[in-house]
Amino acid sequence: MELEAKIDWEQGLAFRAHLGGFSLPLGGEPKVEGEQSGFRPTELLLVGLAGCTGMDVISILGKMKVKVGKFHVAAAAQVAAEHPKKFLSIVVTYSFAGEGITPEPLRKAISLSEEKYCGVRASLLPGIAISHEIILNGEKIPG
């Protein structure tokens, strides 16, 4: 399968990506540029990871007939202080809200995404420690 992305330089560290009718602004770190002109590239990698596993999980839960009311995925990373500022560890937090949701299918869906489906995760350096947390209706549940 082929995949393409293209970005156009605007000024300073500001670029813009255009893809399939959608567009997004890219920018450097505020401390380098003075103000942030868009998403930082490393943030996009985190959004990509959260999106990839989020789509897997909601899709698997749909197949399991689990009704989810609200669903959020957060990814928090530690990045190296020195160049290249690569990812060291990432914690992915899955937050679900809805009535009648039990923990077991959530754990199963997350584990299937982690082990079998998530292409972004499978493309990352194996040395990056990726862990997860699960929140169900505001309460942290064992992963």
Add this chain to the structure above:
Amino acid sequence: MELEAKIDWEQGLAFRAHLGGFSLPLGGEPKVEGEQSGFRPTELLLVGLAGCTGMDVISILGKMKVKVGKFHVAAAAQVAAEHPKKFLSIVVTYSFAGEGITPEPLRKAISLSEEKYCGVRASLLPGIAISHEIILNGEKIPG
């Protein structure tokens, strides 16, 4: 250094990321969803890679006093056909336009990004074959 991203589920495979005042839509593959509701997660990884190396290169060229008129970065990837659909290879194409630009500083800036600065690239699976091409004023030049 800490980095965070959060996405909110909207419906189907559609999510939205909000970060530092910027927002972007995420969606699944059109063949799965019928229509594309936003950037695919794997596309965001490619945009992140292009943005990371693009910012490195334009910043290094600025320090070298190389005046660039236009600059685009494209990333084209081969992705595995089977789950997890991870990246197999990526070709990054750097296109520069402007008067009086010589190839040598372009090669130097790209090589510094590849070997020293690009945190997104350094966070990818080492098995992904990443190569580059350089276009200067519409002509491909030796990399």
